[in-house]
Amino acid sequence: MDMYLNKGVREVIEEFPDVGEILENYQIGCVECTAAECLLKDVVEIHNQPPDQEEQMMNEITAVIYPDRKPETRVGKKGGRPEKKKIKYSPPMKRLVEEHNLIKRWVALIPKVVDNMDFEPEDYKNIVREGVNFIRKYADGYHHAKEEEILFAYFDENLDILKTMHVDHENARAHVKAIVAGLKSNDAQAIREHLSAYGDLLPEHIKKEDEILYPWMDRNLSTKQVGELFYKFDSVEKEFGDTPQKCEEFIRKLEEKFCKGGT
Amino acid sequence: MTHEGCPGSKMFEFNKGDDGGQEDDATATVQSQLRQWPIQLHLIGPAAPYYQGADVLLTADCVAYAFGNFHNEYLKGKSIAIACPKLDEGQDVYVEKIKAWFEDAKINTLTVMIMQVPCCMGLLNIAKQGLEKSERKVPVKSIIVDVQGEILSEEWISS
Numbered sequence: 001m002d003m004y005l006n007k008g009v010r011e012v013i014e015e016f017p018d019v020g021e022i023l024e025n026y027q028i029g030c031v032e033c034t035a036a037e038c039l040l041k042d043v044v045e046i047h048n049q050p051p052d053q054e055e056q057m058m059n060e061i062t063a064v065i066y067p068d069r070k071p072e073t074r075v076g077k078k079g080g081r082p083e084k085k086k087i088k089y090s091p092p093m094k095r096l097v098e099e100h101n102l103i104k105r106w107v108a109l110i111p112k113v114v115d116n117m118d119f120e121p122e123d124y125k126n127i128v129r130e131g132v133n134f135i136r137k138y139a140d141g142y143h144h145a146k147e148e149e150i151l152f153a154y155f156d157e158n159l160d161i162l163k164t165m166h167v168d169h170e171n172a173r174a175h176v177k178a179i180v181a182g183l184k185s186n187d188a189q190a191i192r193e194h195l196s197a198y199g200d201l202l203p204e205h206i207k208k209e210d211e212i213l214y215p216w217m218d219r220n221l222s223t224k225q226v227g228e229l230f231y232k233f234d235s236v237e238k239e240f241g242d243t244p245q246k247c248e249e250f251i252r253k254l255e256e257k258f259c260k261g262g263t
Numbered sequence: 264m265t266h267e268g269c270p271g272s273k274m275f276e277f278n279k280g281d282d283g284g285q286e287d288d289a290t291a292t293v294q295s296q297l298r299q300w301p302i303q304l305h306l307i308g309p310a311a312p313y314y315q316g317a318d319v320l321l322t323a324d325c326v327a328y329a330f331g332n333f334h335n336e337y338l339k340g341k342s343i344a345i346a347c348p349k350l351d352e353g354q355d356v357y358v359e360k361i362k363a364w365f366e367d368a369k370i371n372t373l374t375v376m377i378m379q380v381p382c383c384m385g386l387l388n389i390a391k392q393g394l395e396k397s398e399r400k401v402p403v404k405s406i407i408v409d410v411q412g413e414i415l416s417e418e419w420i421s422s
Contacts, residue, residue, distance in 0.1 A: 227371035
């Protein structure tokens with residue numbers, strides 16, 4: 001089994017598709033993950049399942065890889081889909097999760113923006129321009145100033161989980177760049193395509209950060225480090241002034257425009 | 264086991280035997296991690312140098328007796344104060360001292376370590392009052408220990 005534990009999870013799923021289904025059943029979304037660079041053993045460790053749940057999952061995976069092998073330990077847990085745990089974050093991590101909520105509100109509006117291509121061209125382009133402005137100022141500016149530049153620096157940059165997140169961030173930036181190029185060249189199709197791709201990428205990325213990355217980081221940060229992060233985030237917030245309020249106002253107005261009575 | 268009215272005074276006897284329930288040599292010296300004096304919350308000055316920018320542990324009196332590895336696992340690297348929310352008088356002073364930790368000593372974090380008995384929750388409430396009164400926000404963690412020294416929960420409660 002060690003051989004497979006040390007293999008990339010994508011490779012294992014390709015060889016044994018049922019392993020992907022088992023991971024899905026335990027709310028481990030490696031199948032949809034755009035990067036899925038992690039080793040199987042790291043996936044198991046990082047998701048921090050309760051011991052009996054982890055044991056059951058590993059037994060199920062072993063049974064797929066080695067159908068003739070008996071499980072090494074007896075599992076006392078009842079069958080069925082495992083229950084979802086309520087995550088409690090440290091104060092700095094909680095702030096990042098709250099920021100994700102505003103980003104998710106923007107992402108929820110993207111299909112409406114894309115579907116309203118019959119707006120007057122300039123109106124439409126202005127909405128997209130403001131959307132790009134929101135991404136650059138809020139998601140990639142304010143939020144990533146804390147997450148990428150401060151929080152990630154507390155961990156080894158060579159960790160698979162961090163590499164996976166960086167790949168997502170770079171993919172998102174590439175889509176934004178393509179949207180800006182589309183605006184310059186009046187290429188509505190390119191705008192539609194890359195805006196949609198950005199909207200498809202973000203929900204899964206945020207889910208990974210909220211449900212896997214941040215809880216794992218919280219488990220590995222010391223009390224002292226949590227305090228340090230808290231005050232470093234305070235400094236970033238001071239530096240950005242009223243940017244978050246302006247960004248939230250933009251989202252609120254857009255919600256009013258596209259959804260009757262806002263959200 | 265005998266039952267009495269108040270859960271905080273309920274009597275238990277843990278039958279661990281003379282070796283304390285350990286097969287290993289339990290006589291090895293444990294280095295004290297205490298780095299200050301005094302420690303009782305009425306006696307400490309919240310502006311003392313060892314509180315400046317520190318990670319502070321506010322613990323109920325009984326915790327260090329219940330939790331075997333208290334010095335190494337929780338006291339190490341922290342400044343401390345102890346109090347009993349059930350028996351101590353003048354607890355308004357406690358709220359003001361905690362507020363002073365946040366605002367004047369600019370502590371990094373506060374960890375409140377209490378016993379599972381209901382009356383011990385009062386210490387956490389005192390810390391929350393201090394935080395509410397403070398203009399400076401600080402991460403506060405709560406750790407609850409059961410009477411046999413197991414950690415029941417450890418979670419951030421604010422800010």
